[in-house]
Amino acid sequence: MRFEELAGVSRAVAATPARNAKIDLLAAALRSLAGSGDERTVAAGAGYLSGELRQRQTGVGYASLRDLPPPAAEASLSVADVDLAFERMAGLSGKGSQAARRAEVAALFGAATAAERQMLIGLLSGELRQGAQAGLLADALARAAGLPATAVRRALLLAGDLKTVAADALLGGEAALAAYRLTVGRPLAPMLASSAPNATEALAATGTPAAADIKIDGVRIQVHRDGPAVSVFSRSLDDITARVPGVVAAVAALDVAAIVLDGEAVGVDPASGRAIPFQETSSRAARRDGVAVLAPFFFDILHLDGVDLLDEPAGRRWAALERVVPGPLRVGRTMLTTPEEAEQAFARAVAKGHEGLVIKSAAAPYDVGRRGAAWVKVKPRHTLDLVVLAVEWGHGRRRGWLSNLHLGARDPATGGFVMLGKTFKGMTDEMLRWQTEKLRSLAVEESEWVVRVRPELVVEVAFDGVQTSPRYPGGVALRFARVLRYREDKRPEEADTIDAVRAIHKGAA
Known part of the structure; x- marks a missing residue:
């Protein structure tokens, strides 16, 4: 052709x-x-x-x-x-x-x-x-x-x-x-979660019985073991095995012949044993010049000793997970039957400093690569995963650094991105240095004031609400947006959509 x-x-x-x-x-x-x-x-x-x-x-x-x-x-x-x-x-x-x-x-x-x-x-x-x-x-x-x-x-x-x-x-x-099958050693697209404003609405979406999983501030991992061979893949299906020896050792010690696990890896400070922030966890998992101290926490099992479990109800998969993976390597889980139990579980998770919950249907199969109502995440604040479209040079103390981010939501109708506003808030000096180097590597056009970049870098932002705005093409803008962290483990096509932003705006109206 x-x-x-x-x-x-x-x-x-x-x-x-x-x-x-x-x-x-x-x-x-x-x-x-x-x-x-x-x-x-x-x-x-x-x-x-x-x-x-x-x-x-x-x-x-x-x-x-x-x-x-x-x-x-x-x-x-x-x-x-x-x-x-x-x-x-x-x-x-x-x-x-x-x-x-x-x-x-x-x-x-x-x-x-x-x-x-x-x-x-x-x-x-x-x-x-x-x-x-x-x-x-x-x-x-x-x-x-x-x-x-x-x-x-x-x-x-x-x-x-x-x-x-x-x-x-x-x-x-x-x-x-x-002929396509789950092949141990070949990664598959992970199941994804939709969002709800509170635990009651999340449970209404999943139905009961359901489980409330602690939402861990880590990086998504998929681990494959076939005999002694262990491979670890990132959310984007990149092989990160050599960079996470702690994860490899934990799965190699399991009493199984073959297994595929879904979970999160959390950075651990070697001196204190405490978890470290996501931004540092993510950078450790991504770096190529050394290894990361990461501890795994698993929440699902997709294959066990020659048997694919993708199409099994989640309750059966969880039972299999409990049989072969010890408690310290599993994500904290609470079974739910009522909205009151869901709200109590959410309050406990937040009180302990966790990001929130992922509420999961006990009847659902593992829906590879899909974001549906079977898994619903709940966080204590408004957050969105957006794409950086451009960035402005800083002034004053930030002179010489790329500072003010232009944020865009994904538009499923066009395949492009819709700008929602700008923010320079929430950035540490370390983040400013990192994003200046990273965004200049993505530059497609530079001027004295602004650098336009390829829409590839995903950033998680918190905000106080969504307001009507004739200034931007989508008709809405974020109120008091601030950067929480960069999500190098996410692709731009996994960013939140303009429809999700408008739904938040409509709900607040």
């Missing part, structure tokens, strides 16, 4: 507001990709339609796109040509790699037309906002392949990779998708 055709589909999808029309456009493009019969073309093309590259890193930054040769007059690139070019860029390292990568960029962009270059820049910058998110692509893939949407979604969630599932669905059909 020609890359020019794919770029045209991307523009058409971005210009089409209706969801069903978007799906039709994407399904037609996926069928064209499948017509090539080439796995590389299908996987790469499906990724491009969702704004993703097959390669996790290409080494190409914004600066590399400044001095480009003139665009080509006529289109000549295929989807496979583009993927091979990105593959060569990603494979470069060592002495001379920067010059070689610049040459690869120049060759690719020199062969691309002006329209194709727009898509290439969007893919490399992570800003291809065309409204074709994973859920939309899953429906389009089902339509293109003539398969049940449930089969495609299930395979997508178990594999955690749209590109692989697209190639299997379009080239292998339903039999290929039916």
Whole structure:
């Protein structure tokens, strides 16, 4: 398939507001990709339609796109040509790699037309906002392949990779998708929680019986053990095994042959034995130049000794967890049957300094990768996970640091972000130093006053309420927003939506 055709589909999808029309456009493009019969073309093309590259890193930054040769007059690139070019860029390292990568960029962009270059820049910058998110692509893939949407979604969630599932669905059909299983050692998208303003409403959503799990201020982990081999994965499915030896040792000591566990890891101060703040826990888990002192606390089990437990009711999974994981390695849990018990459990959790509760249905299966009513989190304050869209240079004591954050909520309708306001509150000097370095690495445009960045960094903010505001495009703004912590363990597509913000505003009206 020609890359020019794919770029045209991307523009058409971005210009089409209706969801069903978007799906039709994407399904037609996926069928064209499948017509090539080439796995590389299908996987790469499906990724491009969702704004993703097959390669996790290409080494190409914004600066590399400044001095480009003139665009080509006529289109000549295929989807496979583009993927091979990105593959060569990603494979470069060592002495001379920067010059070689610049040459690869120049060759690719020199062969691309002006329209194709727009898509290439969007893919490399992570800003291809065309409204074709994973859920939309899953429906389009089902339509293109003539398969049940449930089969495609299930395979997508178990594999955690749209590109692989697209190639299997379009080239292998339903039999290929039916072969997807939980594979010990291969991470799967974690189940997620929705939010409620109080414990009573959370329990109404989950139904009874339910459990109230202490909400720990840690980083999400998924641990796989197959015999003596233990692997630990982050929320974003990155392998962090080498960085969390304490977690590995704890799971290696369990009396099991094979197990998959879901939980949280909390940083522990070696001197005092006390838990450390999330920001430090997160940075320890993320760093590559050493190991982190992290203690695990598990709340679910997905596989045990050859038996998958994903589809079992939560109550049965919890019973299995209690049999094989000792109490000190499990998250604190209280069973609930009434709203009064839920409110009492929440009050106890907050009084002990915890973030709150996650109330969970005892009847629900483990809904891989989904955020629904089976798990509902309750916190004692308004908080949102938002995306940094830009940042302003500080003044006075903060001169030389990037300080005032422009905050955006995710817009599911467009695939973009809606600005909700700015904040410079809640930041320590250490945070200011860190965010200055981090945000400059994400910069796409800098001026004397403001730096516009790729919308990749998620930040958790607390706020006092939501107010009507004609100043911002969403019509609402946060009141007294303040930074709590950065969430490097979350992707921008996991940020809270503008719909959630409007719901808070409506509830307060």
